[in-house]
Amino acid sequence: MTVDVVDACVGLLRRTVFRPARPAPAGLVVRLAVGLATAGMLVYAGQKVYMAVRGEIGMPGSPAPDSVQAQFTDAAFAQAVNASLGVVAALVASATVMRWGSRIPRWMLLCALALAFVMQSLGAAITVRRAGLGPAHLGGGAVLDVLWGGSQLAAWLVLTVSYFARTRRTGIRPTNGSAPAATSRVRPAAAYGAFACSLAYGAMKLDWAWGGEFLMRQTPLPRAAGEDLLRHASGAVVQHWASVALALVGMAAALHLSGRFRPHGKVRRGALLMGAWAGCALMVLRAVGALGYGFVNDLRVLTDPALVPPAFADLARSHALWDLVLWSPYWLLFGVCWGVAALRYRRRAAAGGNSAAVEARYPQEASSGTA
Known part of the structure; x- marks a missing residue:
């Protein structure tokens, strides 16, 4: 009896934790959002690699103040870590629509997407703040920064919500005896x-x-x-x-x-x-x-x-x-x-x-x- 209960618990744990997501195919809008998010993360990684070579904290064209630079004993290593996080985020975004990503458990990729979306939100907020929203600062570069940050945030929102919806288990009920139709019970x-x-x-x-x-x-x-x-x-x-x-x-x-x-x-x-x-x-x-x-x-x-x-x-x-x-x-x-x-x-x-x-x-x- 005890062995059966343990086996049942182990089987439930394996199905819950290790079961692949196998999401439904993504539409054109979702694939465009994934492409935009992936490109944004790769651009971010390239910018961080550039700053790592220079040994500075910040972004190209807007390095951090000297007071912030002094807080890092090895700026190149810190920027290299940020670049690697950008590459990982790009892989997370791509996994939502790629075939190899369907083998990743749903809960694991959802946690990564939630974390990436939060970090992207903070990044967008920093971008908007750095651009300045007052009329005196609203130049062409500031507008482009705001649009880029907003588009990245929207892309991550679309791909995260889409992955959640495409991997959610739906109920199956027959409509005419033998022809089943998938209907969402959410x-x-x-x-x-x-x-x-x-x-x-x-x-x-x-x-x-x-x-x-x-x-x-x-x-x-x-x-x-x-x-x-x-x-x-x-x-x-x-x-x-x-x-x-x-x-x-x-x-x-x-x-x-x-x-x-x-x-x-x-x-x-x-x-x-x-x-x-x-x-x-x-x-x-x-x-x-x-x-x-x-x-x-x-x-x-x-x-x-x-x-x-x-x-x-x-x-x-x-x-x-x-x-x-x-x-x-x-x-x-x-x-x-x-x-x-x-x-x-x-x-x-x-x-x-x-x-x-x-x-x-x-x-x-x-x-x-x-x-």
């Missing part, structure tokens, strides 16, 4: 998350439109705009009602993405996906700091008081702290929910289209349940 949590975020945003804006001030003073806005909010100026009230209407549209779109309604036509499906991807991009960029407020600028304000005039220092620090702990995480969650929901909706729509094509081509077999 609850559309991302779509429901987008619905909840839209509902919360709309409820807050409705409270403001009716004269309330819930979280109004904690909203990071320029001083003039904040005063208009507190005075309930007519223009601000109109914007509140427009935001309520936009939140209702977002709630309806999230419900459609969740699969609560019958399949849509090509035009409506395209409009849903376009809106969801646009919302994902804008909200993630807002959370990171590429559109003004965000994690990067909040940290800059909190760590460098010289960035803000003394007369506005207290207000700016208060806004930055609230944005860091509340608004930026909210927008990041909102954007990720839109992206994941759109990806799941697209895959489900593609699977439904394939099933409809099979039934149209073989109507007798589909109705009789014979293959």
